[in-house]
Amino acid sequence: MAESESGQDKTEEPTDKRKRDAREKGEVARSKELNTFAVTLGGAAGLLIFGGFMAETMMDLMRMSFSLTREMVLNQDAMGALLLTSGKMAIWASQPVLILLFVLSLIAPIALGGFLFSGSLLQPKFSRMNPLAGIKRMFSLHSLTELLKAVAKFFLVLIVAVVVLAHDREALLAIANEPMEMAIIHSIQVVGWSTLWMAASLLLIAAVDVPFQMWQAHNKLKMTKQEVLDEYKNTEGKPEVKQRIRQVQREMSQRRMMAAVPEADVIITNPTHYAVALKYDPEKGGAAPLLLAKGTDFVALKIREIGVEHKVQILESPALARAIYYSTELESEIPAGLYLAVAQVLAYVFQIRQYRAGKGKAPDPLKSDLPIPPDLQRDS
Template sequence: MQLKLDLQFFAGEKTEKATPKKRLDERKKGKVAKSQDINTAVLLLFCFIGLFVFGGYILKHMTGFYQKSFTEFIHWNVTEVSVQQVFTSATIEAAKMLAPIMLIAIVAGVASNLMQIGFLFTAEPLKFDLKKIDPIQGAKRIFSIRALVELLKSLFKIVFIGTITFTVIWIFKDDMLMTAFTNAENALGFFGRVTGIMGIAAIIALLFLSVFDYSYQRYDFEKNMKMSKQDIKDEYKNVEGDPLIKSKIKEKQRQMATRRMMSEVPNADVVITNPTHYAVAIKYDETKASAPYILAKGTDKTALKIKEIAKANHVITVENIPLARGLHSAAEIGDVIPEEFFKAVAEVLAYVYRLEKKV
C-alpha cells in the first residue's frame, strides 16, 4: 500500500519538461516568458532617440504656439467661441508635437514584444473569469513567492536607477550652481544635457537589469510549465486517443478491409496457395492493368477463408509454395505483380485457362 502511494506521489510530481502541445496551448492563452523591463528599456531608448531626432521640430511648433498665443490670442475677447478656438488650436499643435514620439513609442513597444515572444495575438486574457475577482485567489497572488520576488526586484531597480541618476547630478553639481550666473537659454541647455545623460545612463542600467530579469522570467516560466509523468500520459491519451479504444477502432477497420477483400475473391482468375499458410488471389484484366494484379491475400485463417470462398465460387486454386510466399511478401492488394513473377504467373494463368476450356 505504501509503495503504491509513493508511486502515485512521484507520478504526480512535476519533473518533466513541457511538451510542445502544452507550450502551444499556453501560448494561445497568452502565457509566455516575457520581461517588462526589456519593454521599458527599449521604449525609453527609442523615445530618447526620438527626442534627439525630432527635438528641433518639437521646439519649432512649441515656440510657434507660444508666439501665436502672446501676439494673437492675447488680444481676443474671452467668449465661448474664442476659448473653444484656443483649445482646439492648442490640441492640434500638441498632437503635431507628440505624434512622432507616440509613433516611435508604438513601434518600440511592438518591436520589444516581437523580439521576446514573436507574433502573438490572443483575446484569451480578456475573457471574463470569476477566478480573477476571487478574493482568496487574489490574496494568494499578493502574498505569493512570485509577488515577493517582484517587489524585491522593483525596490532594487528603484535603488539602482536612483543611485545612477543621483551620481550624474552629483558629478554636475558645481555646474548646476553656476547656472545662476548664466542666462536662461544657457541654463536650459545645460539642464537639457544633464537630463539626457541621466536618461541614457538609466536606459543602459535598465537594459543591463532586463537581461537578468528575462533570464529569471524564462526560468520561472519553464518551472511553472513542468509536467508530471501522469500529465504527459493524459495528454498523450487526449491527442492519440485511449489505446484500448484505438486498438478496437483499428480492429474494426481491419475487419472492414478484410470483408471488402473477401468480396473480390469470386472475381479472381486463380488463387495461388502454399497450400495451408498462404493464399493469393490474382486477376488479369487488360482493361484495368497491363499485368495481373492482386485482388486478395492472407495467411492462416484468412488464407483458409480465401480458399473457401474460391471453392464456393468455382475459382481454380493452384498450389505453388514459392510463388505464393513471394507474391504475398512482394506486393499489396491492388498492386500489379512484380516483374520477376511475370513468367511464373503467366504459366499458372495459362494452365487455368486450359482447364476452363476443357470444362
Template structure:
C-alpha cells in the same frame, strides 16, 4: 502539490500546448524590456530632433511671456496662449509619441511575437479572491517580482540622483541667465536623465527578458502523463483505434471472401500461404490479387476455393512472392508475369483436359527470384 507537479514537469512542451498558450495570450513578456525600449525610443526621437524641440519649447515659453496691455484686458489671452501652447506641444512631442508607439509594438515581437487573444479579455472573478491573491503575492514568482522592483528602484534611483547632483550647479544657474539658455539646459538635463533611466532599465530589461523566457519554458513543461493524455486526445484512444482497425480488417476480410469465388486460380504453399488470382484479358492489363492470407486465413481461402471448384496450384516460391510483393486488389508486378502466365496456362489446359477426358497436364514449377519473396524467403 504544486511543487510536486513542478518536479514532474520534465518534458518539453508540445506544439499543441504552445499553440493553446498563445491562444490564451500566455506568451513570454517583459515589462521592463518594453519600458526600456519605449524610453530609449523617446529619447532618441527627442535628441534627433533637438533643434526643432528647442524651437517649439522656446515658442511655448514665449507665449506666456510676450503679450501686450490690450491683450491682457481683452479676455482673449488665455485662449490664445493655451491654443498656441497646445499646438506647439503637439509638434514637440509628436515624434516622441510616434517612436514610443513603434517601440511598444516592437518589444513584444522581439520576445514572443504579437498575439491577440479574446480569452485574455474575459473577466476572471477568481482573481477577486483575497486568499488566492495573498497566495500569489507570497509565491515564488511574487517574491521574484518584488525583488526586481526593489533592484530597479535602487539602481535607477541611484543613477538619477547622481546625475542631478552632477547637474545641480548648472540647473541653479539657469535662474540668473537668459531664457534660451535655461530652455537648453532643461532639455539637456531631461534628455540625459531619460537616457540614464532608459539605459538602466534596458540593462534590467535584458536580464528580465532572459528570465521571462526561462520562466515561460518552465511553466509550459509537461508531465509524462500530460503527454500521454494529449496523445490520446490528438490521435484518439489506442483501444478505440485498435477496435476500429479490427473492424476494418474484418470488413476487408469479408469483402475478400466475397470476391474469392471470382478467382481463376489459388496459388498455395501447402499449408502456410494462399493467393487468389483473377485475370480478365478484356479489362485487366495483368492478373490481379483478389484474396491472400497466411496460416488460418490461408486455410479458409483453400476451403472456399474448394467449395467453388477453383483450381489450387501448389507453387510455394510463387505463393510467397505474390504475398510479399502484391497488395490486395492490385495487379501483380512485371517480374512475376512469366511465372503467373505458366500457372494460368496450366489452369486453362487442366480445364480442357477435364472437359475432354484427357490426362491432366504436368504441374508447372516456375522459377522465382528469391529477392521477390522478401521476408518470406526460405533459408
C-alpha cells in the same frame, strides 16, 4: 522542483500540445522590465534626436500665445481659435517622440514572447475577485520577487540619477544665465542625456528579469508523468481503443478481400500454408494480373474454401505462391519479374476452361519449375 496540485513533481518537459495550449491562453514569457527599459530608452533617444525640433516648435507656440493684440483679447472667437492652434502645434511638436514610444511599446513584448493576441485574456476572471486569493497572491513568491525588483530598480535609478545630476550640476546652473531660446534647447538636451543614462541603468534589471521570466514560464509548463500519460491518451487514444480499432479495420479488410475471391481467375497455393488469388482482365486496361486476396494458414484455408465454393481454379505452386505473397500488396499488380510465371499459370487455366467447354483438347500438366527470379524467391 515544481509540484502540481496533486502533489506530484513536475519532472517532464512540456509537450508541443502543452506549449500550443498555453500560447492560445496567452501564457507566454513576458518581461515588464524589458518593456520599461525599451520605452524609457526610446523616450530619451527621442528627446535627443527630436529635441531641437520640439524646442523650436514650443518657442513658436509661446511667442504666438503671449503675443496678443487688444482685438484678440476682446474677441472670444479669436481666443478659441488660438487655443485650437496651440493644441495642434503642441501635438505636432511631441508627435515624433510619441510615435517612437508607441512603436517600442509594441516591439519590446514581441521580441520576447512573439506576437500574440489571445481572446482568453480579455475574458473576466471572477476568481481574481476572491479576497482570500488576493491575499494569497500578495504574500506569494511571485509578489516577493516583484517587490525585490521594484526596490532594486528604485535604488539603482536613484543612484544613477544622483550621479548624473551631480555631474551636470554646473550645466544646470548655467541654464539660468542663458537666453531663453538657448536655455530651452539646453534643458531638453540635459533632460534627454539624464534620462538616457537612467534608462541605461535599467538594462541591468532587464538582463536579469528576461532569463528569469523565460525560466519561470518554462517551469510553469512542466508536466508530471501522469499528465504526459493522460495527454497521450487524449490525443492518440487509449491503447485498448486503438487496438480494437485496428482489429475492426483488419476484419473489414479481410471481409472485402474474401468478397473479391469469387472474381479471381486462379488461386495458387503452397498447398496449405499460403494462398493467393489472382485476376487478369485485359479489357479494363490492366497491364498485369491483380492480387485480389492473400493469406496464410487459416486465412489461406478460407480462401481455398471460397474458391471451391465458387468453382475458381486452384493450382499448387509453392514457390510462386510464396513469391507473390511476399512481393505484392492487395489490389496491386504483380511485379514484372513474375509476369512470365503467372502468364504460364493463366494460360494453363484458360486452356482448362476451353477444354471443359468442349472447345479444345486437354492441356499438358503445368510445369513445376516456373521461372521465378532469385530476388523474388522465398524459402518455405
